[in-house]
Amino acid sequence: xxxxxxxxxxxxxxxxxxxxxxxxxxxxxxxxxxxxxxxxxxxxxxxxxxxxxxxxxxxxxxxxxxxxxxxxxxxxxxxxxxxxxxxxxxxxxxxxxxxxxxxxxxxxxxxxxxxxxxxxxxxxxxxxxxxxxxxxxxxxxxxxxxxxxxxxxxxxxxxxxxxxxxxxxxxxxxxxxxxxxxxxxxxxxxxxxxxxxxxxxxxxxxxxxxxxxxxxxxxxxxxxxxxxxxxxxxxxxxxxxxxxxxxxxxxxxxxxxxxxxxxxxxxxxxxxxxxxxxxxxxxxxxxxxxxxxxxxxxxxxxxxxxxxxxxxxxxxxxxxxxxxxxxx
Amino acid sequence: xxxxxxxxxxxxxxxxxxxxxxxxxxxxxxxxxxxxxxxxxxxxxxxxxxxxxxxxxxxxxxxxxxxxxxxxxxxxxxxxxxxxxxxxxxxxxxxxxxxxxxxxxxxxxxxxxxxxxxxxxxxxxxxxxxxxxxxxxxxxxxxxxxxxxxxxxxxxxxxxxxxxxxxxxxxxxxxxxxxxxxxxxxxxxxxxxxxxxxxxxxxxxxxxxxxxxxxxxxxxxxxxxxxxxxxxxxxxxxxxxxxxxxxxxxxxxxxxxxxxxxxxxxxxxxxxxxxxxxxxxxxxxxxxxxxxxxxxxxxxxxxxxxxxxxxxxxxxxxxxxxxxxxx
Numbered sequence: 001x002x003x004x005x006x007x008x009x010x011x012x013x014x015x016x017x018x019x020x021x022x023x024x025x026x027x028x029x030x031x032x033x034x035x036x037x038x039x040x041x042x043x044x045x046x047x048x049x050x051x052x053x054x055x056x057x058x059x060x061x062x063x064x065x066x067x068x069x070x071x072x073x074x075x076x077x078x079x080x081x082x083x084x085x086x087x088x089x090x091x092x093x094x095x096x097x098x099x100x101x102x103x104x105x106x107x108x109x110x111x112x113x114x115x116x117x118x119x120x121x122x123x124x125x126x127x128x129x130x131x132x133x134x135x136x137x138x139x140x141x142x143x144x145x146x147x148x149x150x151x152x153x154x155x156x157x158x159x160x161x162x163x164x165x166x167x168x169x170x171x172x173x174x175x176x177x178x179x180x181x182x183x184x185x186x187x188x189x190x191x192x193x194x195x196x197x198x199x200x201x202x203x204x205x206x207x208x209x210x211x212x213x214x215x216x217x218x219x220x221x222x223x224x225x226x227x228x229x230x231x232x233x234x235x236x237x238x239x240x241x242x243x244x245x246x247x248x249x250x251x252x253x254x255x256x257x258x259x260x261x262x263x264x265x266x267x268x269x270x271x272x273x274x275x276x277x278x279x280x281x282x283x284x285x286x287x288x289x290x291x292x293x294x295x296x297x298x299x300x301x302x303x304x305x306x307x308x309x310x311x312x313x314x315x316x317x318x319x320x321x322x323x324x325x326x327x328x
Numbered sequence: 329x330x331x332x333x334x335x336x337x338x339x340x341x342x343x344x345x346x347x348x349x350x351x352x353x354x355x356x357x358x359x360x361x362x363x364x365x366x367x368x369x370x371x372x373x374x375x376x377x378x379x380x381x382x383x384x385x386x387x388x389x390x391x392x393x394x395x396x397x398x399x400x401x402x403x404x405x406x407x408x409x410x411x412x413x414x415x416x417x418x419x420x421x422x423x424x425x426x427x428x429x430x431x432x433x434x435x436x437x438x439x440x441x442x443x444x445x446x447x448x449x450x451x452x453x454x455x456x457x458x459x460x461x462x463x464x465x466x467x468x469x470x471x472x473x474x475x476x477x478x479x480x481x482x483x484x485x486x487x488x489x490x491x492x493x494x495x496x497x498x499x500x501x502x503x504x505x506x507x508x509x510x511x512x513x514x515x516x517x518x519x520x521x522x523x524x525x526x527x528x529x530x531x532x533x534x535x536x537x538x539x540x541x542x543x544x545x546x547x548x549x550x551x552x553x554x555x556x557x558x559x560x561x562x563x564x565x566x567x568x569x570x571x572x573x574x575x576x577x578x579x580x581x582x583x584x585x586x587x588x589x590x591x592x593x594x595x596x597x598x599x600x601x602x603x604x605x606x607x608x609x610x611x612x613x614x615x616x617x618x619x620x621x622x623x624x625x626x627x628x629x630x631x632x633x634x635x636x637x638x639x640x641x642x643x644x645x646x647x648x649x650x651x652x653x654x655x
Contacts (some may be wrong), residue, residue, distance in 0.1 A: 209435050218453065219427065228438075
């Protein structure tokens with residue numbers, strides 16, 4: 001077959017095939033132009049590194065009790081009204097038992113990062129699966145799964161956490177990993193519903209698109225339609241959701257810690273997870289008037305991490321939004 | 329109409345009703361009668377044009393033939409096999425024989441897949457050729473639709489509407505189907521590109537002996553490409569005939585009105601001709617009129633038209649019409 005003259009001309013004028021940018025590469029480029037997001041990203045990276053190398057970075061053992069060194073002020077206060085002088089060995093001071101506040105804040109980062117990321121993974125996997133099945137298959141599946149999510153959605157989160165923590169705290173499940181495992185499970189149980197609803201909504205709108213119909217007309221099997229056609233087009237929404245969900249979980253953990261429902265005190269000194277920022281807030285609040293520095297570290301860290309995630313999430317949303325495509 | 333040609337596709341009393349659910353308990357309160365009992369045949373190698381205004385059920389007909397919607401009633405016999413009865417893997421395997429070209433070249437290509445993945449997917453999921461040979465075959469297919477094969481690693485958003493439609497056509501012919509539903513394949517394109525795409529479709533038809541069901545609302549384009557033309561109104565077929573017979577001697581009052589609305593590129597002739605103007609709007613397909621669907625707007629409707637539904641009968645050899653008033 002010979003090409004039509006007009007067509008061959010079109011082809012010629014289109015020029016040589018240049019290196020194509022994938023939609024993902026374009027999104028990353030847009031993200032890099034957003035300074036607040038890049039800063040947020042580096043702050044998060046910093047906290048992740050701190051969490052990983054907590055044992056190396058902390059100047060003291062976070063559990064080490066030093067008698068006679070109680071309530072030492074941080075280094076920028078020379079002497080408290082009570083007559084205690086700061087000690088350069090303890091830059092952020094010490095708590096009611098003489099433990100180093102800086103070391104405890106550093107170890108707290110570990111809990112917050114893990115609590116932020118690990119349940120999020122579980123949440124996203126379950127939520128995406130449920131949302132996709134409900135949205136794409138529709139009908140009976142949709143009804144069943146969505147009524148289930150409605151029930152979970154309607155149950156007050158905090159009440160659920162309190163009931164779970166109080167009733168299972170002393171079981172083997174509650175003691176496993178100092179209670180971290182139980183915390184993961186209960187956070188995941190409550191939070192997957194939001195992802196499921198969002199993914200279902202996205203899938204419902206994608207389902208109407210002709211490329212899904214085209215895939216069916218070709219004879220693509222349902223699992224492949226889900227993994228190759230629906231998932232890649234939902235990924236943007238899911239990534240943004242992760243960025244906003246992680247700080248939500250960090251705050252939830254801090255609230256639970258503050259309520260005394262978080263981690264159990266570790267059984268031995270080489271435990272991975274010693275304390276959390278929420279737990280530190282609880283310890284600090286009793287001395288909020290006389291020794292406010294105990295609160296200061298964890299409070300600033302929580303605020304910083306949450307803010308960083310929010311900036312990154314905003315940037316990701318703008319970068320991945322297809323309507324933003326092509327804008328400078 | 330040549331009777332020697334083999335019937336490739338036979339549609340019998342096809343109905344597609346979409347249920348409407350309302351209220352707290354999602355009770356079924358009615359149905360959209362998108363397609364309400366149509367029968368026709370398509371011969372191998374021909375192009376059957378399907379025209380009608382928006383919402384008359386043209387696209388639904390095409391999609392129900394391909395089993396993208398499960399028809400409420402009726403048979404779709406493709407090479408003697410009733411597609412409506414096929415399910416699961418049997419249906420999936422049959423799908424390679426029937427393909428579709430979509431209206432919107434922007435929505436019909438997955439934005440997250442490269443051209444090679446899009447055009448190669450049918451080959452991959454049906455396993456017709458070894459995986460390693462797919463890139464080479466895709467390049468060949470792109471050449472067939474007059475696209476530069478070097479573009480196969482690009483994404484759909486880097487192409488124009490006409491180029492995207494060519495990608496869609498390459499995908500549709502990848503499995504060497506015998507029947508393709510073209511669902512308004514050119515209505516979303518610039519006029520200058522339309523002719524190119526139509527010529528391409530005609531070339532491919534000759535080359536691969538393809539059979540088209542060409543859905544459109546542009547009557548002059550349908551006249552150009554079709555061998556026979558069917559006219560639909562509100563879910564039913566009102567007239568079916570060979571192209572020249574239909575355009576020169578339309579029998580159904582709706583067809584006459586439709587053809588008289590086609591602009592003539594000659595102001596003198598245009599001023600002289602008699603236009604049939606239809607009054608009122610298309611009735612709702614949820615509650616279609618009794619008897620003849622068209623009677624509410626028909627200039628020659630009689631009492632009998634509201635009482636019984638006219639048969640779709642052959643008034644001349646190869647010329648079918650559904651009207652009580654046509655003798």
